[in-house]
Amino acid sequence: MSQSPAQDSIERQDALQQDEKTVVSADVHVPQPEDGPSSLVTRSRQSLSDVFTIFAAGFALISDGYQNNLMTMTNVLLKKEYPKEYTSTVSTRVSNALLVGEVLGQIVIGWTCDYLGRKWAIVITTLMIVIGGILATASNGYTIDGMFWMMTVARGVIGFGTGGEYPASSISASEAANERSLKNRGPTFILVTNLPLSFGGPFAVIVFLIVYSACQQSHLSTVWRVCFGIGCIWPLTVFYFRIRMLNSVLYRRGAIKKSVPYWLVLKYYWKTLVGTCGAWFLYDFVTFPNGVFSGTIISSVVSDSSILKTAEWQLLLGALQLPGVFIGAWLCDRLGRKQTMMLGFSGYLIFGLIIGCAYDKITHIVPLFVVFYGLMQSSGNLGPGDMLGLLSSESYATAVRGQCYGISAALGKTGAAVGTQAFTPIQNNLGKRWTFIIGAICGVAGILVTYFFIPNVTGEDLKFNDEKFRAYLVANGWDGQMGEGDLQAIAAEGIPPAITEDNLENKKEKE
Template sequence: MSEAYRKKGLSQVSLIFACGTALFSDGYANNVIGAVNTLLKRVYGDEFAKHKNYSTTLSSLAFAGTVVGMLLFGYLSDKMGRKFGMMTATGIVAVFSGLSAASTGAHHSIGGMLAMLMACRFLLGIGVGAEYPCGSVAASEQSEEPGISKNAQHRWFALATNTMIDFGFVIGAFVPLVLFWIFGENHLRAVWRLSLGLGVVPALAVFIWRLRMEEPTRYKKDSMVRGSVPYLLIIRRYWVRLSAISITWFIYDFITYPFGLYTSTVTDTITGHSDSLSVVFGWSVVINLFYIPGTVAGAFIVDYLGPKWTMITGLLAQAIIGFIMSGLYTQLTHHIAAFAVVYGIFLSFGELGPGNCLGMLAAKSGPTAVRGKFYGIAAAIGKIGAFGGTWAWQRIVDDFQAMHPNDPNIGNTGPFWIGSGLAIFSAIITFFFIRPIEHDGMEDEDRKFREYLEQHGYDTSQMGLGETETDSMSSESDEKKVPVAA
């Protein structure tokens, strides 16, 4: 019996990863485009330079597509089902990863090729954004299925979602390097097209992995597919939680995405302004690896401290490191290895805290009936923060530099000062306005939500998919009788 439940637990863990692993595509798609931009400049030279706003527009369209995907599929995952949303999202990512690699213009014009690439990136962004309210939400619900140890629920969710995004960042930096080793300097067209096209592989793999999945038990029992959704009642109960999570996500992405720009600064300095692609890409891989220890360590900490306190710990630690980097920026730049390590620790604490916990809080703070919308709104506001931070970063640098024109380094300290201050502000919001999430917290929240609706005259008998619930209920009761070893 114990062996049977152990196998059931492992099978359930694999379902959590089947739901969340597609977020790898987010990290890969967002990171690989940096290397692709570098390659496009090398390949097309002066012709590419004519399109001055290409890089900015490309980033903006990718963000816009992601926000559209989060909001649209937040609704669809609640209305049409988690599996429908996940399968559609993975299909979109696969199709437009392939089309991005095949981008071309009429009569082989560079402008036409870039226009097609931008259109494909926007549509790819919709698929990537869809994974958040579909895949992450399904992963959170699978983490509370029978067979998962209560003391590992948060861990498996973090490893299956944010850790996958961070691995996507690393692989997105590593793939162009490997392709460059294979094809060499004279075949850079093959390198950039294959770098984009290989995004099809993980998407198709996850698509196949998901084919035999069923809807999570929580969705079967507590969705509102068959009845009307009492939005006014829901807003009245959850607006504070949603607002707090959305604001902290906005701040986190406002800090994190612009700091990605520092990666190129560090790489450029470390390599002595080298123009060797193997050197530049290699250091990019090293710097992106700093994300991994933070997200993995955080995944094992969060089940003990809980998402709220793990997030506060990560934010405060990140703020301390940021203030140190601000004060010692000039000294650190004279020892670039030390700068890279301290900068890497700064990134790691960001992943240990808000990187791992924001998605968890968004997925587990609301009821199953509107979990996709809840998550989609919070994640979309976070992406808007990323967009705003990317545009604000250079203004911050310029303004700090203008205050002290005689110090050439003072401008670069600005983002660290402001980012660290915002991290502390985010920790304060988390402390006062975000509730702790317990193990099996979604089941408890759904029960309280039903009671709340009944108190206000809502007919809760129309909730769920209308399927018989005896099997799932009996399996849960059996589960309580037998120790679980997952």
């Protein structure tokens, strides 16, 4: 009779706890979380830092969602203000600037998270978002084309910051939730990461509608500049808490700051990396261009294609995406992370085919079109939107969590850039229905990648993954240092022979 993921998790934890007891009986001390965070940090201070880290991550990621979706209505606005200058080429360039910056930010900040610590990585990302937002607000030039080039560069700087937030905020929130709420780590992580990111879509439209109405549906230049400027506020509101935060206990015990054995890391995690990178590429290939160009799509199917009417339909579309986040958070522990992700990709298949095959008829019934469009996006949130960040934060050891998370997210944004670049040519050459049919095909590919490459991760304590990874490194001859400050130690210290032998046996079986 098959066991549930929760039962498997309990058995694995019991086995590892038995190994820890063996260590103690052998008079070898392995530092445990029960010993307290550190001789230099009190338990109450670390606990308070974990709470603020979780909430600051959620509040800051609203700005990421806001920036990711800001161009949805801005594209419509700029097209009306500059009909000749704001061509599809310029629109794609400005939209892709954010993606290119995000790819660079995810890789660089992912590396920074592991080498310099979670705190400084988060401070850097906050500053980049604010600086880029100021530059975007002040976009100008001797010509209109020059102004768009400045906007492109500014959006790239913002992208570096928002891209860096993915590994920096997400893994910090995961590690803090591991200490504060282990049993509810999965739902907690989703509600402070993907929920604010997804809420950024309707939030950006709400801000746009308020500003657009305040400007009496005119003064279009003022509207987009104010919307860009408002994006600077959210990261600044939590900047103080980010400066005061502490690195997690997991990081201060498990960081590798010198001589990272990348070959061993690759041998240990290659399959998982293929899964998280591949699934993230497919997810962003579909969801990002459908988000960026949804305003343009809606304006092309509504009879009254005014900016105000388009924004109202866009707000409904954004609101329909949110239920998927909550359903995914509810299912992640009950159904399992891997199974929930496959369920979400199935939504791409079902709703993508419905919209694509019936496109000519369904677009004449705008409410029905928007509802099915929203359900397709909501299923993405339910599955890969919720699970990819969670799995990428749980599947990798603390020592390389930032880098592996960053690489996975960067491949995702590469998929977003490819999808954004290919979106208009697909519409022009194959027809608008094919953007949805290709989304359905990506849903099938996502199910296969998830099934074959994504590990069936459960909600067990992240410290156990760290110990297994450490034992694997030691068993393969690595003898570097792990941790920082007063928690730094040689990796081999406290490794019980039983665990090392188990790792060697597992290695032999795999070979």
